Amino acid sequence: MKNVIVGQSGGPTSVINSSLLGVYQTAKERGADIVYGMVHGIRGLLDEDVIDLSTEIRNELDMDLLKRTPSSFLGSCRYKLPDLEGNEDTYEKIFAILKKLEIYAFFYIGGNDSMDTIKKLSDYGKQVKSPIRFMGVPKTIDNDLMITDHTPGFGSAAKYIAATMKEVIRDGLVYDYPVVSVVEVMGRNAGWLTSAAALAKGDDCEGVDMIFLPERVFDVEYFLKKVGELLKENRSIVIAVSEGVKVADGRYVCELADHVDYVDMFGHKQLAGTARYLAGEVAKKYGCKTRAIELSSLQRCAAHVMARVDMTEAFNAGGAAVKYAFDPDPESKTGEGMTGMVVTLKRVLDDPYICITEPADVHEIANIEKKVPQEWITKDGTNVTDDLVHYIHPLIQAEIIPLWVNGLPHHIKRGHTD
Amino acid sequence: MKNVIVGQSGGPTSVINSSLLGVYQTAKERGADIVYGMVHGIRGLLDEDVIDLSTEIRNELDMDLLKRTPSSFLGSCRYKLPDLEGNEDTYEKIFAILKKLEIYAFFYIGGNDSMDTIKKLSDYGKQVKSPIRFMGVPKTIDNDLMITDHTPGFGSAAKYIAATMKEVIRDGLVYDYPVVSVVEVMGRNAGWLTSAAALAKGDDCEGVDMIFLPERVFDVEYFLKKVGELLKENRSIVIAVSEGVKVADGRYVCELADHVDYVDMFGHKQLAGTARYLAGEVAKKYGCKTRAIELSSLQRCAAHVMARVDMTEAFNAGGAAVKYAFDPDPESKTGEGMTGMVVTLKRVLDDPYICITEPADVHEIANIEKKVPQEWITKDGTNVTDDLVHYIHPLIQAEIIPLWVNGLPHHIKRGHTD
Numbered sequence: 025m026k027n028v029i030v031g032q033s034g035g036p037t038s039v040i041n042s043s044l045l046g047v048y049q050t051a052k053e054r055g056a057d058i059v060y061g062m063v064h065g066i067r068g069l070l071d072e073d074v075i076d077l078s079t080e081i082r083n084e085l086d087m088d089l090l091k092r093t094p095s096s097f098l099g100s101c102r103y104k105l106p107d108l109e110g111n112e113d114t115y116e117k118i119f120a121i122l123k124k125l126e127i128y129a130f131f132y133i134g135g136n137d138s139m140d141t142i143k144k145l146s147d148y149g150k151q152v153k154s155p156i157r158f159m160g161v162p163k164t165i166d167n168d169l170m171i172t173d174h175t176p177g178f179g180s181a182a183k184y185i186a187a188t189m190k191e192v193i194r195d196g197l198v199y200d201y202p203v204v205s206v207v208e209v210m211g212r213n214a215g216w217l218t219s220a221a222a223l224a225k226g227d228d229c230e231g232v233d234m235i236f237l238p239e240r241v242f243d244v245e246y247f248l249k250k251v252g253e254l255l256k257e258n259r260s261i262v263i264a265v266s267e268g269v270k271v272a273d274g275r276y277v278c279e280l281a282d283h284v285d286y287v288d289m290f291g292h293k294q295l296a297g298t299a300r301y302l303a304g305e306v307a308k309k310y311g312c313k314t315r316a317i318e319l320s321s322l323q324r325c326a327a328h329v330m331a332r333v334d335m336t337e338a339f340n341a342g343g344a345a346v347k348y349a350f351d352p353d354p355e356s357k358t359g360e361g362m363t364g365m366v367v368t369l370k371r372v373l374d375d376p377y378i379c380i381t382e383p384a385d386v387h388e389i390a391n392i393e394k395k396v397p398q399e400w401i402t403k404d405g406t407n408v409t410d411d412l413v414h415y416i417h418p419l420i421q422a423e424i425i426p427l428w429v430n431g432l433p434h435h436i437k438r439g440h441t442d
Numbered sequence: 443m444k445n446v447i448v449g450q451s452g453g454p455t456s457v458i459n460s461s462l463l464g465v466y467q468t469a470k471e472r473g474a475d476i477v478y479g480m481v482h483g484i485r486g487l488l489d490e491d492v493i494d495l496s497t498e499i500r501n502e503l504d505m506d507l508l509k510r511t512p513s514s515f516l517g518s519c520r521y522k523l524p525d526l527e528g529n530e531d532t533y534e535k536i537f538a539i540l541k542k543l544e545i546y547a548f549f550y551i552g553g554n555d556s557m558d559t560i561k562k563l564s565d566y567g568k569q570v571k572s573p574i575r576f577m578g579v580p581k582t583i584d585n586d587l588m589i590t591d592h593t594p595g596f597g598s599a600a601k602y603i604a605a606t607m608k609e610v611i612r613d614g615l616v617y618d619y620p621v622v623s624v625v626e627v628m629g630r631n632a633g634w635l636t637s638a639a640a641l642a643k644g645d646d647c648e649g650v651d652m653i654f655l656p657e658r659v660f661d662v663e664y665f666l667k668k669v670g671e672l673l674k675e676n677r678s679i680v681i682a683v684s685e686g687v688k689v690a691d692g693r694y695v696c697e698l699a700d701h702v703d704y705v706d707m708f709g710h711k712q713l714a715g716t717a718r719y720l721a722g723e724v725a726k727k728y729g730c731k732t733r734a735i736e737l738s739s740l741q742r743c744a745a746h747v748m749a750r751v752d753m754t755e756a757f758n759a760g761g762a763a764v765k766y767a768f769d770p771d772p773e774s775k776t777g778e779g780m781t782g783m784v785v786t787l788k789r790v791l792d793d794p795y796i797c798i799t800e801p802a803d804v805h806e807i808a809n810i811e812k813k814v815p816q817e818w819i820t821k822d823g824t825n826v827t828d829d830l831v832h833y834i835h836p837l838i839q840a841e842i843i844p845l846w847v848n849g850l851p852h853h854i855k856r857g858h859t860d
Contacts, residue, residue, distance in 0.1 A: 036616050064618040089646075095612035102617065187746055187850050194513035194853060195743035198454050199520065200482040205739075228507075228853045297718075317738045321623075325613035328605055328747065331849065420849040431749065431838040432605050435612060435646045 026055060028346070029122070030077075030131040031062035031069065032096035032163075033103075033138035037177025038184075038327040039338035040163050041090045041097045043133045046342025047161065048077050049087075051129075054350050060125060063438075065101035065132075066141050070114075072121055080438060089436035091335060092426055094327035096133075097438065104137065105144045115148045122156055129157040129349040129361070133342070135164035135175070139366055139390035146364030146386060157349040160366035160386055161341050165324050167216035168393045171384045172368035176341050177324075179334030179419030182220035184326045185209060185319065186420060189224035189232055189264065192317060196260035197230075202312040204251060205262045207232075208299035209319055212268040215239050215396045217323065219408045220416055221264035233261045238268035239396045240405040242277055247302065248309050250406055255310060267298050277301060328433045332422030337379065341367045344381035377418035444473060446764070447540070448495075448549040449480035449487065450514035450581075451521075451556035455595025456602075456745040457756035458581050459508045459515045461551045464760025465579065466495050467505070469547075472768050478543060481856075483519035483550070484559050488532075490539055498856060507854035509753060510844055512745035514551075515856065522555065523562045533566045540574055547575040547767040547779070551760070553582035553593070557784055557808035564782030564804060575767040578784035578804055579759050583742050585634035586811045589802045590786035594759050595742075597752030597837030600638035602744045603627060603737065604838060607642035607650055607682065610735060614678035615648075620730040622669060623680045625650075626717035627737055630686040633657050633814045635741065637826045638834055639682035651679045656686035657814050658823040660695055665720065666727050668824055673728060685716050695719060746851045750840030755797060759785045762799035795836035 030047045032040055044061075051059050061080070063073040080097075081087060090097060106114060122130065132142050139160045146158035162169050167178035189207065196205050209218040215237025225231025233254050236242060254261045269277050278297035281304075303314035349361040356362075365383040372378045400412040426433035448465045450458055462479075469477050479498070481491040498515075499505060508515060524532060540548065550560050557578045564576035580587050585596035607625065614623050627636040633655025643649025651672050654660060672679045687695050696715035699722075721732035767779040774780075783801040790796045818830040844851035 036613060067618055093612065094609045095614075095616045099618060100616045183849060188740065188744075190850060190853065191512045191743040191745060192739065194511065194855070195454060195739050196513075198513045198518045200485055200517060223850070226848065226850070228847075228855055230855075300715075315739060317740065318736060320735045321610065321613050321733060322606065322735070322740075325609040326606075327609060417849070422849070423846050425843065428841050429646075430644065431601060431835070431840070432608060432641070432644070435608065437612070437646055437648075 026128040027058040027060060027126045028056045028129045028131065029060040029062060029074065029125065029127050031065040031133070032098045032100050033065040033132060033134035033141065034100060034164065035135070036094065036096045036100060036324055037163050037165050038094055038180040038325070038330045039176055039335045040133060041093050042335045042338040043161050043163060043176060043342035044097055045081070045087055045090050046339040047131050047346055048081060050343035050346040054346060060127070061098045064099040065103065066105065067101040067103045068099065069118065069121060074125065075438070086436055089427060089434060092327055092330070092424065092433065093435040094325040097436070102137070105141055108144065108148055118145065119152070119154060119156070127156055129159065129346070131159050131161055131342070131345050133161040133163050135162070135166065136169055136389060136391055136393060139386055142364065142366065143386045143390040149363060155360070157361050157363040159345040159349045159362065160389070161345045162366060162368065163338065165217060166211060166214055168214040168395065170389050170392045170394050173371040173379065174369060174419055176334060176338035178216060179331040179337070180329070181217055181323050182223065182416055183331045183420035184323055184329040185217060185220045186223035187329055188319065189221045189262065190229050193224060193229055193232065193260070193262050196262055201259070202255055203260050203315065204255070204303065204306045204312055205260070205315040205317060206299040206303045206306070207262065207264050207317045207319065208267050209264055210323055211238060211266040213238055213393055213395065215266050218264050218266040219396060219412050222408050222413050223416060223420065232264050233258065234263045234406045235408055236263070236265045236269050236406065237396055237401060237408070238266045238270065239398065240401060241272050242269040244271065244277070244280070244305065248305060251306055252310065255312065265298055265302065269298060328426045330424045331420045332424050333419055335424050337369060340381060341369070348383050374414070444546040445476045445478060445544045446474045446547045446549065447478040447480060447487070447492065447543065447545050448551070449483040450516045450518050451483040451550060451552035451559065452518060452582065453553070454512065454514045454518060454742055455581050455583050456512055456598040456743070456748045457595055457753045458551060459511050460753045460756040461579050461581060461594060461760035462515055463499070463505055463508050464757040465549045465764055466499060468761035468764040472764060478545070479516045482517040483521065484523065485519040485521045486517065487536065487539060492543065504854055507845060507852060510745055510748070510842065510851065511853040512743040515854070520555070523559055526562065526566055536563065537570070537572060537574070545574055547577065547764070549577050549579055549760070549763050551579040551581050553580070553584065554587055554807060554809055554811060557804055560782065560784065561804045561808040567781060573778065575779050575781040577763040577767045577780065578807070579763045580784060580786065581756065583635060584629060584632055586632040586813070588807050588810045588812050591789040591797065592787060592837055594752060594756035596634060597749040597755070598747070599635055599741050600641065600834055601749045601838035602741055602747045603635060603638040604641035605747055606737065607639045607680065608647050611642060611647055611650065611678070611680050614680055619677070620673055621678050621733065622673070622721065622724045622730055623678070623733045623735060624717040624721045624724070625680065625682050625735045625737065626685050627682055628741055629656060629684040631656055631811055631813065633684050636682050636684040637814060637830050640826050640831050641834060641838060650682050651676065652681045652824045653826055654681070654683045654687050654824065655814055655819060655826070656684045656688065657816065658819060659690050660687040662689065662695070662698070662723065666723060669724055670728065673730065683716055683720065687716060746844045748842045749838045750842050751837055753842050755787060758799060759787070766801050792832070
């Protein structure tokens, strides 16, 4: 009997459930008996909170709804396994649960933090000579994973951001007086998402006027000077700024505000407020109408704007993980499938865009962030280069139309209550 | 020769350009020679900034793009004509320009503030026995116009808000710890848009937990108490709140924050910040994770989510205005068309939904706001009734799919530079 188990971890993306479906369908096609889902990731597994996915994904309609449903269908967690040393009991407990469930392969869909779970479990598995295969499936809207050309989830978020920017740019031109719109995009340390604003520009759109990424130090005075220059020649100015931009002394821009921001339960400072602060400074200095727009969690859950390319790659990443775990590993003489690996996307060709999957060692991916290369940011730090636009462009292509029911995009939710 | 002129005024909607097209196409079909567009409304007309719309709307593709383009194609203004007394020169100037352009009928697409322009011009026209017809075409996402069952623009904004709420609700359930999301919706005095959040609820969605409209006094303590009660039974709580909610002493909720909000160039206080303030109070009191989401201008420009019903009604409202202005008015003996009237929408039947247009006297509409009736708000003021849901429901039905070009919704922009 070959059972498998799959979990979702970290922040969701629009296509994280396509990866789940890729694991489910491919495992079933390759003869898996039960495909278990961990409810709320490894945290749920520790409580033996698992479901038989065939009770949730019952037919073709369920599958098509699952692909179009935002948020992690199984629920997620932000939980890091403790280091092995001194915590052997946790690992023994997990492996005992997996043994009880007769698990052959364990799949975890997540970002670089979540890949730490695959790293630790596969390392422990090798140490205790467990036959269980541990495979990572990449996802994150942040696109900050090493080795992979890009991450599933990024393309759809980029498409939503670029589409929204086009609408904000049109809207900004409506009146006959100057308006400065500052749009805040997610990205604490990496500017990939914010740079997607550059894709708004085209035959039918003026594009955004400036783009600021966290990869460069932010200078408020310089920012205001540039806004002043733009105001001389434009009625509407639209600026994309990453929530994570910091000034020279290391403070986040949103921390410059004169009021106290609260800190959340994890001790993370609430970053939202960068656009608001900057719009306020522009209004103070130039007396013009300003607007602060935060894309907030909409950019990770706006499943009604999904890139077909991204969705297909997310599905394929899930399917490839199963293939690598089930097929005999050519580098191993045991005839067993791979373990301790993450599926990556490799861009074989740029024009026409062709992308394949490849396995990579989880140790090269877990806990490491990939940032936007300095050469893809313009010299003065106020925009991105054409190379960056060309890199993102194929990832936002093609559409998945929502299943509109009663006027709204229809979703699927777990019958299982937790 | 029968020339006509059309302008757009006030805040845009997703379907304001469908009304423009309705005026253009219907006027052309009824034999209008030139259809002029005012650039930035009556303000532009005073500067004789007008364009021949046939140079912009050249073919069927232009028409289909125009319907899908957010923001006012002609540009808008927020300008009220001065009272006639003592300002006769302004009126003489406008009528001289209209005479020079050989205008037979003048159409203005706008909300209750903009209808003031139709009121004043038609009153003056009657006084000086001008043959020019003045007709108003309703539009506003706020749905706050008198007499008309609803306004073109409201249905698409409501659809966007309900669809977004569904996504935010799914997203809020992703983690295994409590999250309170406060979503701020436009509506300074009327709660129509915020009440659209109630439509998220359905077979596949838990719905929002509370809805607060400006038609009721907001009590921060009561709000926090209710959140506390909900937190006992729910992991994720999603609350929709109007930007315009006020506490008993008349202050906006966002004014309760300890930092100073800036006032814009019109002396309007910047209202954004209500959700942020309330999320902060929840975090302080309950120590849970909170999120403040402002739908901001996205809700008036998200043309990629448009209700077909709304789009058709917006087109028809423009077309009906032409019909009323061109056809002999049955109440007049001169054989002339109507003037000083606004097109309204009359719901003839609720199930199945059937809606027709009817003319109404502009004096009954200009400068008056329609609010949500008290009986459509629950007794404790934390939600809306089923009657309100049934009222909005037909208005968000059916879809217009964007013309996706190169991965993004395609638009049309004026060739004319202003």
